[in-house]
Amino acid sequence: MEKELATIEKPTILVVDDHEEILDFIADDLSETYDVLKAENGRCAMETLSANPIQLIVSDVMMPEMDGYELCQLIKSDVEHSHIPIILLTAKNTLQSKIKGLEQGADAYIEKPFSPEHLHAQIYSLLTNRNKVREYFASSPLAHIKTMAHTKADEHFLERLNEIIHNNMANIHFDVEHLAELMNMSRPTLYRKIKAISDLTPNDLINVARLKKAAQLLSEGHYKIYQVSDSVGYSSQTHFGRNFHKQFGISPSEYLAQHKP
Structure with a gap:
C-alpha cells in the first residue's frame, strides 16, 4: 500500500x-x-x-x-x-x-x-x-474550504484566506500578488502553505474558490449563468463553463438544472 x-x-x-x-x-x-x-x-x-x-x-x-x-x-x-x-x-x-x-x-x-x-x-x-x-474539497462544488483544516491554526488561516478571496472575487485581475499582500505573507510563504494544505497553487485555489461560489449561486436558482460568471470574476462565460466542467465534471447548465426546485 x-x-x-x-x-x-x-x-x-x-x-x-x-x-x-x-x-x-x-x-x-x-x-x-x-x-x-x-x-x-x-x-x-x-x-x-x-x-x-x-x-x-x-x-x-x-x-x-x-x-x-x-x-x-x-x-x-x-x-x-x-x-x-x-x-x-x-x-x-x-x-x-x-x-x-x-x-x-x-x-x-x-x-x-x-x-x-x-x-x-x-x-x-x-x-x-x-x-x-x-x-473531496476540490471536486465537491459545495465543500467548504475549512474541510481541509486539521488544527485551529489551519482553520483560522483558511477562514481568513476564504474571506479575502470572496471579498475580491468580482475583480478579474485579483491574483496571488494581491492575496499575499492582504494576507500579510510573502508570496513564497503563502505558496508553500497553500500548496501543503490543499495541493493547489494559490492561483488554482483562487480559481476553485470562484467556481465553488458559482456553484453556490447556481444552486440557489436566482441567477442566470452569465450573471454568475460575471459575479465570480470571469470575463468570458465560455471560459467559465469550461473551467466549471473541468473542476466538477458537470456543465453549469446541467448543474443549474439539477438544482431547480
Whole structure:
C-alpha cells in the first residue's frame, strides 16, 4: 500500500530522535518508501523544518533541549507548519502521557517498542486521509474550504484566506500578488502553505474558490449563468463553463438544472 502512495510523489518525512541508533533504524526503514530527513532533537527539527517542505513528522518524546511535546505544540501553533501531521513515539505507556501528546496536537501516538509495520501503516493512513480530504474539497462544488483544516491554526488561516478571496472575487485581475499582500505573507510563504494544505497553487485555489461560489449561486436558482460568471470574476462565460466542467465534471447548465426546485 505504501508503494501506491509513492507512485504519486515521494513524501518527505522528518524523523526526530536523540538516540542515533533508533534514528538511523527508523530512517533506513522508511527510506524505501519516503524521502527521509533526520534531526536529533526538537530544536534541530525546527531548523530542518524551516529549510525543507515536510509532509509528516515522526518524533520521539523524551529528548534534550526541546522534547517531542514542545516540538508538537510549537509546530501545531505555527500557521506556516500547523498542517503537518505528527506521530509521537514514546516508551511511556501511561494514559496521562498519551493525553498530553494529543493535547499538544499530535495526530497519532505509538508506544515503544513498536513494529515497523505499525509505523508504516500509521504514516500511510495519515497521508492518504489528508489526500482524500484535499480531493473531496476540490471536486465537491459545495465543500467548504475549512474541510481541509486539521488544527485551529489551519482553520483560522483558511477562514481568513476564504474571506479575502470572496471579498475580491468580482475583480478579474485579483491574483496571488494581491492575496499575499492582504494576507500579510510573502508570496513564497503563502505558496508553500497553500500548496501543503490543499495541493493547489494559490492561483488554482483562487480559481476553485470562484467556481465553488458559482456553484453556490447556481444552486440557489436566482441567477442566470452569465450573471454568475460575471459575479465570480470571469470575463468570458465560455471560459467559465469550461473551467466549471473541468473542476466538477458537470456543465453549469446541467448543474443549474439539477438544482431547480
